[in-house]
Amino acid sequence: MNEHTATVVRPFTLDILQTDLDDLAVRLAATRWPKELGDASWSQGVPMAYLKELTTYWHTTYDWREHEAHLNRLPQFTTTIDNANIHFLHIRSAQPDALPILITHGWPGSIIEFLDVIGPMTDPGSHGGDPADAFHLVIPSIPGYGLSGPTPDPGWDIHRVAKAWAELMRRLGYPRYGAQGGDWGHAITRELAAIDTDHVIAIHLNTLLTPPPTDSAEAAELTDDDHARLDRLTSAEPEMSGYAKIQGTRPQTLAYALTDSPVGQLAWIVEKFKEWTDSTEAPEEAVSRDRLLTNVMLYWLTATAGSSARHYWEAFHPSRPPRTDPLATPTGVAVFAADLARPVRRLAERDHNIVHWSEFDRGGHFAAMEEPDLFVDDLRTFFRQFR
Numbered sequence: 001m002n003e004h005t006a007t008v009v010r011p012f013t014l015d016i017l018q019t020d021l022d023d024l025a026v027r028l029a030a031t032r033w034p035k036e037l038g039d040a041s042w043s044q045g046v047p048m049a050y051l052k053e054l055t056t057y058w059h060t061t062y063d064w065r066e067h068e069a070h071l072n073r074l075p076q077f078t079t080t081i082d083n084a085n086i087h088f089l090h091i092r093s094a095q096p097d098a099l100p101i102l103i104t105h106g107w108p109g110s111i112i113e114f115l116d117v118i119g120p121m122t123d124p125g126s127h128g129g130d131p132a133d134a135f136h137l138v139i140p141s142i143p144g145y146g147l148s149g150p151t152p153d154p155g156w157d158i159h160r161v162a163k164a165w166a167e168l169m170r171r172l173g174y175p176r177y178g179a180q181g182g183d184w185g186h187a188i189t190r191e192l193a194a195i196d197t198d199h200v201i202a203i204h205l206n207t208l209l210t211p212p213p214t215d216s217a218e219a220a221e222l223t224d225d226d227h228a229r230l231d232r233l234t235s236a237e238p239e240m241s242g243y244a245k246i247q248g249t250r251p252q253t254l255a256y257a258l259t260d261s262p263v264g265q266l267a268w269i270v271e272k273f274k275e276w277t278d279s280t281e282a283p284e285e286a287v288s289r290d291r292l293l294t295n296v297m298l299y300w301l302t303a304t305a306g307s308s309a310r311h312y313w314e315a316f317h318p319s320r321p322p323r324t325d326p327l328a329t330p331t332g333v334a335v336f337a338a339d340l341a342r343p344v345r346r347l348a349e350r351d352h353n354i355v356h357w358s359e360f361d362r363g364g365h366f367a368a369m370e371e372p373d374l375f376v377d378d379l380r381t382f383f384r385q386f387r
Contacts, residue, residue: 014072028059046267084143084164086140087147090136102139144311145298156310222344236340332356335360
């Protein structure tokens with residue numbers, strides 16, 4: 001492969017083979033269901049009655065081609081960086097002085113998280129906003145996830161993804177840009193700011209972990225609300241962390257089950273959308289059923305259950321020491337009420353240059369999907385000072 005071929009940006013059209021959709025239909029119809037013991041709540045995982053009903057909808061009502069066409073109305077591209085295929089949406093605003101921003105999803109999300117914010121961010125004038133707040137959007141699929149496909153080699157940790165993002169923005173001709181992320185996207189965004197300091201002007205995060213302080217004097221300075229936030233995540237960790245421990249230790253074993261069973265893949269993802277969104281009975285209270293299934297489809301159709309899970313293995317088995325220097329890049333933080341990991345500002349300020357902090361009384365972990373208006377308004381407000 002010559003240098004030009006390796007660095008070319010290629011237009012991409014999503015066109016799933018009908019045989020793959022037919023295979024999915026056969027598998028859904030032939031699902032082998034387990035026995036359900038105990039109560040029918042979410043306490044032991046996804047309730048069977050709920051999953052059966054959702055599977056029936058997926059099999060008989062959900063229309064992949066409709067959502068495939070929606071994605072194909074957006075400019076999509078692929079390029080090769082560090083021997084990996086990188087898929088991304090690249091939507092340029094009609095406003096010539098729009099600010100470029102790179103937005104990164106996490107697990108078990110995808111580019112589907114951001115479909116409702118694309119219009120308001122690139123064309124604010126048509127969505128009740130000020131045209132001066134326009135953004136050029138770059139929304140990549142993390143290597144190993146969805147349309148980027150499985151990675152060709154190991155070692156795709158946070159640092160390597162961030163290096164790829166810096167190269168992607170250079171390749172697209174953006175010498176000055178902002179970045180945004182939640183879940184794994186927040187860690188990638190922070191690393192990107194640390195390694196591409198000459199080009200990243202500011203970052204916005206809707207996830208930020210602030211572990212409890214080990215210093216007793218510092219702990220004594222925390223308010224009751226601060227302690228409540230820390231206790232909320234700490235108390236939830238034993239029940240909520242099983243998925244991460246499996247993906248962080250045995251991703252290959254998990255991959256066999258999720259790559260072979262669409263209902264298994266659905267259950268593995270939908271559980272997190274129930275637990276992490278601002279919902280009580282079912283995730284559809286926070287995220288539309290079709291968007292949820294389209295997100296699942298990107299994992300199923302690309303067979304990336306294992307390669308996306310391997311992201312956790314890389315984090316559990318780091319090849320480099322953690323970055324300890326405080327991040328000097330101007331940082332904005334949006335805290336959504338239902339997110340388990342609600343950060344404490346005074347602890348966040350130890351390691352970040354916090355210049356903007358918003359608290360919202362609704363919304364959860366998948367902020368752009370759950371509360372797109374709040375998400376967009378906060379980005380507009382934060383990035384105005386860097387245009």
